[in-house]
Amino acid sequence: MNPDGFRHRRRGRSRPRLLPLLGLSLAAAGAAVLAAVLVREPVGSVTPGVESVTALSTDQPARREALEFRMTDPDHGWIRYADGVRTTSDGGITWTDSASVPADPAWGAAEGQELPGPEELPAVKSLQFQARDYAVKQVQFVSPELGWALVQDEGELGGGLLVTGDGGRSWQREVTQPVRDAIRRAKLELQGRLKEAPLYASAEAARLVFRSEWLVMPETAVPGGAVLIRHTKPGSVYWNGRTYRLEPYGAGYFTYLPIGMDVKPGRYPIGDKMLTVTSKKYPSQYLEVTEEMNRMRQDTKRIAADQAKINKARSVSQPEFLAGGPYILPVEGRLTTPYGHTRYVNGKFSGAHLAVDLAAPEGTPVQAANEGVVVLADSLYLTGNSIYLDHGMGLFSQYAHLSKLQVQTGDRVKKGDIIGLVGTTGFSTGPHLHFAFWAHNVQVDPNLFFGRSPFHWLSLPEGSGTEVR
Numbered sequence: 280m281n282p283d284g285f286r287h288r289r290r291g292r293s294r295p296r297l298l299p300l301l302g303l304s305l306a307a308a309g310a311a312v313l314a315a316v317l318v319r320e321p322v323g324s325v326t327p328g329v330e331s332v333t334a335l336s337t338d339q340p341a342r343r344e345a346l347e348f349r350m351t352d353p354d355h356g357w358i359r360y361a362d363g364v365r366t367t368s369d370g371g372i373t374w375t376d377s378a379s380v381p382a383d384p385a386w387g388a389a390e391g392q393e394l395p396g397p398e399e400l401p402a403v404k405s406l407q408f409q410a411r412d413y414a415v416k417q418v419q420f421v422s423p424e425l426g427w428a429l430v431q432d433e434g435e436l437g438g439g440l441l442v443t444g445d446g447g448r449s450w451q452r453e454v455t456q457p458v459r460d461a462i463r464r465a466k467l468e469l470q471g472r473l474k475e476a477p478l479y480a481s482a483e484a485a486r487l488v489f490r491s492e493w494l495v496m497p498e499t500a501v502p503g504g505a506v507l508i509r510h511t512k513p514g515s516v517y518w519n520g521r522t523y524r525l526e527p528y529g530a531g532y533f534t535y536l537p538i539g540m541d542v543k544p545g546r547y548p549i550g551d552k553m554l555t556v557t558s559k560k561y562p563s564q565y566l567e568v569t570e571e572m573n574r575m576r577q578d579t580k581r582i583a584a585d586q587a588k589i590n591k592a593r594s595v596s597q598p599e600f601l602a603g604g605p606y607i608l609p610v611e612g613r614l615t616t617p618y619g620h621t622r623y624v625n626g627k628f629s630g631a632h633l634a635v636d637l638a639a640p641e642g643t644p645v646q647a648a649n650e651g652v653v654v655l656a657d658s659l660y661l662t663g664n665s666i667y668l669d670h671g672m673g674l675f676s677q678y679a680h681l682s683k684l685q686v687q688t689g690d691r692v693k694k695g696d697i698i699g700l701v702g703t704t705g706f707s708t709g710p711h712l713h714f715a716f717w718a719h720n721v722q723v724d725p726n727l728f729f730g731r732s733p734f735h736w737l738s739l740p741e742g743s744g745t746e747v748r
């Protein structure tokens with residue numbers, strides 16, 4: 280018996296799933312003719328056990344040479360041999376004979392979705408296994424740490440794959456615990472990307488996201504605006520005197536950053552990216568109200584009591600995006616005061632109006648701008664009947680001066696749900712909806728959200744649309 284044949288048999292015994300096949304093969308071992316017939320069986324019926332028989336029964340063992348392989352995700356893949364195909368659905372722990380190479384799905388297609396491929400991955404030309412150097416015929420990584428390789432051998436590896444769970448520093452034939460851990464992490468990353476990828480404007484945009492450590496979406500903003508930050512790892516961002524914690528979502532970690540009206544134009548580093556704040560001049564607005572109404576604004580005790588309620592409602596936000604898609608205008612109304620107007624009431628400066636006013640007839644239904652949770656539905660002194668919705672990740676929308684509240688604190692609402700009716704309660708000169716967005720308790724421009732998902736704020740670099748990968 281030649282040593283090569285011996286190695287084949289020993290390997291067979293070390294893998295329990297091969298035992299029945301091996302037993303069957305040994306029973307047939309006396310009949311060299313049968314073995315010869317078996318190796319000529321059509322593609323798909325040849326088993327690893329039969330290979331052992333061949334090795335035993337001839338002086339020149341047949342090498343089962345693997346021609347190519349592909350892992351379509353951390354679980355699923357195939358190896359094609361000159362005489363058959365084997366597939367795996369558990370990351371290569373077990374392999375089964377298959378009639379043919381499975382249809383070549385896109386990475387992640389097992390979950391029924393196309394997913395942009397992974398980022399820059401190790402390139403391996405040769406590797407060391409059991410103190411021997413091998414030339415690599417084919418290598419495929421699905422994450423920076425998890426990869427498989429097919430090497431040029433003399434048959435001693437039996438046409439199997441080698442696998443690494445540490446980015447190619449060490450390679451194994453068996454799926455060891457560290458490799459299993461790498462598979463588990465790669466699957467979590469894959470699931471996260473499958474959840475996150477559809478939120479972006481295009482597959483190209485998603486590819487850019489998954490290849491970037493830091494993202495500032497968009498990279499240019501104005502005072503009164505907001506940006507969405509993404510990082511690949513947990514942590515926090517220090518911005519304009521405050522620390523913002525990054526919350527996990529999909530495969531990344533996120534926070535909104537409000538660009539307050541006090542932020543000076545300039546370039547601000549965020550991780551390895553740069554946020555450019557450009558100046559914006561907001562127009563002025565002059566309002567005349569009755570002295571009785573103007574006196575309303577001086578009841579600081581009632582205003583402070585309301586503010587305590589509002590602060591409490593806005594102090595906690597769901598640490599996830601409750602709404603990923605575009606926001607809608609809550610009423611089809613006439614825009615009477617755009618965002619950011621500097622206001623003068625009866626000739627006196629009264630601050631900037633950091634909301635939009637939409638005039639509409641009393642009783643016009645007001646819709647939730649997006650999915651969220653009602654964190655406050657109450658009658659307040661200045662803003663009248665008011666609603667605050669939490670959209671998650673520190674983003675709230677506010678609806679004021681309603682004639683009627685149609686939700687209660689704690690309700691969960693969907694985009695477009697009627698939550699109240701237009702009115703003129705509180706400090707108001709006529710029926711209208713005062714609508715604002717609050718990002719981490721700073722009022723930001725609602726126009727950034729209307730008709731556009733915050734995930735679409737991502738700016739693609741020039742010419743990136745033509746990039747092929």
Ligand SMILES: [Zn+2]
Binds near residue numbers: 632634636713
């Ligand atoms: Zn207003």
